[in-house]
Amino acid sequence: MTSRTPLSLLLAALLALTVAGCAKDTSTTTTESGLKLVEEGTLTICTHLPYEPFEFTEGGEVVGFDVDVLEIAAESEGLDTSVVDIGWETIVSGEALNTGECDVAAGAMTITPEREAVMDFSDPYFEATQALMTQTGSGISSLEDLAGKTIAVQDATTGADYVKENAPDDAKVVSFEDSALMQQAVKTGRADAGVNDNGLLDYFVSQNPDVEVTNEFKTGEEYGFSVKKGDNDALLRVINDAIGSDAYDEAAATWFEGSDG
Template sequence: MNLRPARVIMTVAAVALAVTGCAKDTSTTTTESGVKVIDEGTLTICTHLPYEPFEFTKDGEVVGFDIDVLKAVADAEGLDTNVIDTPWETIVSGQSLDGGDCDVATGAMSIRPEREEVMDFTDPYFEATQALLVQKGSGYSDLDDLAGERIGVQEGTTGEEYVQENLPDGAEAVSYEDSVLMMEAVNSGKVAAGVNDNGLVNYYVTQNPDVEVSTEFQTGEQYGFSVKKGGNDELLDAINKVIADDATMDELHKKWFGEES
């Protein structure tokens, strides 16, 4: 598959959405197949960086599994891509979509009822569990082994919720703004362990031999891409068509995870 590179990478400050007189023009243009986009000829993607291997920056370009799936959608629609790095809370709240900052939002985002109330999700494209990241030889094989210890989590994630709901006696959940900071804290010994999505954590382990995944927690999570609530069924259909293309998804899964889905 010939995937186009992302053309532009921008950082969006959430506070700009509230500045009087600076509201973004939310008018749209339409492709031949009926997909509506905010910028003619471009599929604009909101994400929150970094979250390897789903979305991260390499050599000045945003790359990753999620990005490649959406580039496949853009290719099918004859569109370029523009990736915007935006705060996670503006993605999960639907604010980025409602404010006209982007056409589609991604970030290894679990489909959840409260999120479905504010945005429309595609079909699931990835099955996720929560993984426990520890230093090799630590002896921590489960959350219960971490009584009285510090456990790293990422703010605003399902991993944070899982740890808070299952916190061992005397343990402390330590929140980090992004996943890399959390996993580096485990690697350096600042926290005894960390919990986050298995795809993310397992990829980190392949790059860092001093840590390992000691167990995973089955939480029944599924990732989806999102579009503005009630605003773009045609784009949902276009993304779902790529998700249903086993050959494309297997190719991308093997590229980023070393095996087909």
């Protein structure tokens, strides 16, 4: 048996402490009503900013429709809320929930079979479809009009998937990390058009008259909030109650001018 010197033992101990310090604590606390939380007294929300009007920063705080709905759920349990801005791929893969970054994931997230395989979803809370945005007066009203032109999309979104499946072969598809960059690419002329969810683009157009939505593509999409797979049915029930509440209708009216989503 090979003996180890005191120095080597010390180095090994320091390495072990370093690894332990880098590991994410995935332990949870459970409320009296059965909700599992990564932080006692707080509903921790993962999202990817910005995605107006669903979640974005205003006055140093994260606000938006998704935030309002989850605050309704949190308040019903006497909880505070905390928002974590994290990569979209980390959210839709289920990694953010599995590693204890948050209790619930939000982000105008379409419920898909692939995502349902790695996360549990709430009831649908918003109907969406894909929209085509261009500079005002461009004359572009279909994907076919974009042959040989540039289309902006957002990474890992259903809009990006739709464009890749339906755009002309000679169209150039440029993918951006977040929705703000995608929208600015169209506004500034770096891209001839952009495709993303109608709620997002309709809101952007309402704030920017130099761009317009010229078409929508019916894709039958619905948004949901997600929790860790097979691990937080109690939290899903609380979120579903919030979606079905009068307070939800009031939040929808605030952000979508009376639309119920």
